[in-house]
Amino acid sequence: MTKSYYSNIFDYDWEMFIQRQEQPPFLNSLWMQIEGPLSIQLIRGGFTKQLCLRYGDDNLWIRSTSDRAAMRKKIRRFLNTQSENVISKFFAKARMYSDDAANLIREIKKKPDSDILNHFDALIHRVNEILLYTTSVPYLFLDAIENVQPSAVKNYRSIQRKSEKLRARSFYREIKKHVLDRISTAVAKKFHTQKHLIESLTVSEMRQSILLNKLVVSPKLLAARETCAYWDFGDGKVVFSSDSRLMQKIKTKVFPSSVGSAHIKGTSAFSGIVTGVVRIVNLDSEMHKLQRGEILVASTTNPSLLPAMKRSGAIVTDEGGMACHAAIVARELKKPCVMGTKVATSLLRNGDLVEVDANNGIVKKLSTN
Numbered sequence: 001m002t003k004s005y006y007s008n009i010f011d012y013d014w015e016m017f018i019q020r021q022e023q024p025p026f027l028n029s030l031w032m033q034i035e036g037p038l039s040i041q042l043i044r045g046g047f048t049k050q051l052c053l054r055y056g057d058d059n060l061w062i063r064s065t066s067d068r069a070a071m072r073k074k075i076r077r078f079l080n081t082q083s084e085n086v087i088s089k090f091f092a093k094a095r096m097y098s099d100d101a102a103n104l105i106r107e108i109k110k111k112p113d114s115d116i117l118n119h120f121d122a123l124i125h126r127v128n129e130i131l132l133y134t135t136s137v138p139y140l141f142l143d144a145i146e147n148v149q150p151s152a153v154k155n156y157r158s159i160q161r162k163s164e165k166l167r168a169r170s171f172y173r174e175i176k177k178h179v180l181d182r183i184s185t186a187v188a189k190k191f192h193t194q195k196h197l198i199e200s201l202t203v204s205e206m207r208q209s210i211l212l213n214k215l216v217v218s219p220k221l222l223a224a225r226e227t228c229a230y231w232d233f234g235d236g237k238v239v240f241s242s243d244s245r246l247m248q249k250i251k252t253k254v255f256p257s258s259v260g261s262a263h264i265k266g267t268s269a270f271s272g273i274v275t276g277v278v279r280i281v282n283l284d285s286e287m288h289k290l291q292r293g294e295i296l297v298a299s300t301t302n303p304s305l306l307p308a309m310k311r312s313g314a315i316v317t318d319e320g321g322m323a324c325h326a327a328i329v330a331r332e333l334k335k336p337c338v339m340g341t342k343v344a345t346s347l348l349r350n351g352d353l354v355e356v357d358a359n360n361g362i363v364k365k366l367s368t369n
Contacts, residue, residue, distance in 0.1 A: 009231065009250065012049055013065045016254045016342045018319045019299050021282050023059045025230060025238070026184055027176065028052055029202035032232045034128055034136045043137055045075035045144065048234035053247055055227055062254050068143075075144035080154050087155055091162045094133040101130045101171040105178040113186040120210050123183060124203060127175055135170050138163035142323030164328045173284075173302050191215050193222075200225040202238045255343070264341045264348075264363040267320050269327035271359045272336030274314040275366070278352040280345060281308050295354055297344050301326040309333065314356040316344045316363055338363055 032050050039046030048071075049064040079087070104126055108116070116123065141163045150156040187206055188195040193215065200222040201209065208216045215222075229247050230240045241247075279294040281287055287308040290296060296312035298305070300319040309315060309329055313336075317326045320340015330337030336358035344363060348354065351369025 009051070009246075010253070012067070014051060014062050014250070014254045015065045017061045017063045018342075019345060020059050020061060021057050021299065023061075024196070024199035025052075025054070025202050025225060025240075026199040026206060027180060028059065028061070028230075029204070029232075029238050030124070030127070030131075030180070031136075032238065033203070033236075034132050035140070036232065036234065037236065038128060038132050039136055039140055042132065043075055043140065044078040045071045045073075045140065047071060049231075050233075051229070051231040051250070053229050053251060054225070060251070060254070062250070071140070072144040075140055076148070076153055079141070079144070079159065082154070084155050084158070087159060090133075090137075091166075094138070094162075094166055097130045097133040098166070098169070098171065100126070101134065101175060104130065105174060108179050108182055113189060116183055116186040117190060117210055120183070120207060123179070124207075127179060130175065131172060134166055135172050138166040139323040142167065143321055146322040160322075163323070167323060167325055168303070168328050168332075170302055170325060173304055193219060196226075197222040204236075204238070262365045264316075264338075264344055264365075266316070266338040266341035266344070266361045266363070268358045268361045269315075269324075269337035269339045270330040270333075270335060272314070273355065273357050273359060274336050275353070275355045276313040278348045278350055278354055278369075279312075280348065280350055281305060282345070289350075295356055297348050298326070299345050300324065301329065309335065314338075314358065316341060316348075316354075316356060318342050318345055 036046050036048065036050065047063060047067060049067040051062040053060040053062065141159055145153050145156060145160060153159065184195055184199050187210065188198040191209065197219055201217060205216050224242045225240060228240050228242045229250060230238055232238050276293055276295040278297050279290040280297045281290055282298050284304050287305060290308045290311055292311045293313040295314050295316060296308055297316045300317055301309060302325055306329065310333060315326050315330050315335055315337040317324065317339045318341055319326065321327065324339055326337055327339050336356055338356055338358050338361050341363065349369055352365055353367040355364040355366055357364065
């Protein structure tokens, strides 16, 4: 790939969005479709500029500030042109897909690998519909109406309440564990290739490999994608680069200036001031380590982390916004929460003593473990 091909990457106003673990290209390319063209088709708004940096299991999800602002505006315009009846039908359909998530998980447990491979497109389509209605669109609705007056959006309160209810019960973790992992395992067996390499394929590449009965990307190139940048600029094509200089330049451009500071800034989801010891919890398997009253620090939260959230003294997340799971649950639990720090999981370590000032959206490191 020539430098001129990807030089336009730096023409965009990228900002750090979220840092996630265990999100290889197979999963992220799925979300690029869901939160891109599929959302645009359904609600007239979605992301057209999406960029990821991958460092093994760590992934930096990066988005364009102006693209996100334009998306929010389009979604508000869409909501303002819909009747209350149309919006109600949408949420009724979302509830239907919530039920289908449980059905899909039950069904796929009974399927042999051959059925999974033969019905790859149907399974991916079904996953897309479930996640689009139950996870992505509720998030995009909440993101679009955040920081605007209720009077600026028709049916504001109803949309907010119903979207938050869906976001509080996200199905992605279960779909990932029981459906998407099962698909990638079946493909790995078919091609006698390690699962972590297969998951470096995009959804499109995986589909092509099954149809052609051969891997369309060599294991050597898949291994190179363990550390890479990849992006989709709205044309449905995911482009990869393992150029370390390009990756460092992107990271330098988007990483917040607060890195290295004793004060981490975010947004308050629920007020209060709490001092406690940091416990980083990004995976279900890490929950048991959090002791009552400790400060739960996570890239993002999900329903499976609820027991740890209840035991915590306060919650701090990289992800932010009205739409994030942590904000919704923190308000329900009346738990001090600072969200949208973007860097908390990078700057804090287990055992650090911090003051969470959720009145002002600041996390202050008092001592280092």
